[in-house]
Amino acid sequence: MITHVKFVSIPTRNQDAALAFYTEKLRFKVVTDQPHDDKQRWIELRIDGSETRLVLFTMDESRIGSFFNGALACDNVERTYEELTERGVNFVSPPKQEPWGSFAVFEDPDGNKFLLSSR
Secondary structure (H helix, E strand, C coil): CCCCCCCCCEEEHHHHHHHHHHHCCCCCCCECCCECCCCEEEEEECCCCCEEEEEEEEECCCCCCEEEEEEECCCHHHHHHHHHHHCCCCCEEEEEEEEEEEEEECCCCCEEEEEECCC
């Protein structure tokens, strides 16, 4: 029986730059950072209190800079928006309130866009 999403891959051009962004600005924790092959590392991150992990992986250039097919949840979108903006995270859409909840959209250094959503 499936129990949860183990990890999702985030495409990146530069694993070091992506690692700095996700750990310093988003405050994700490193689970593992080890050689994968002669060109890249297997970098697995987790969000505090969650089993779901993200993998920073170099991929086909056409997939880099796309929209993440999912949403990252937080307790308060406006407060999280303010905190992340202060840390230098670029939001392409400020918080908006909808009947189903609030959301904002930010991007990582590779241009990957993420929906930040209320629970």
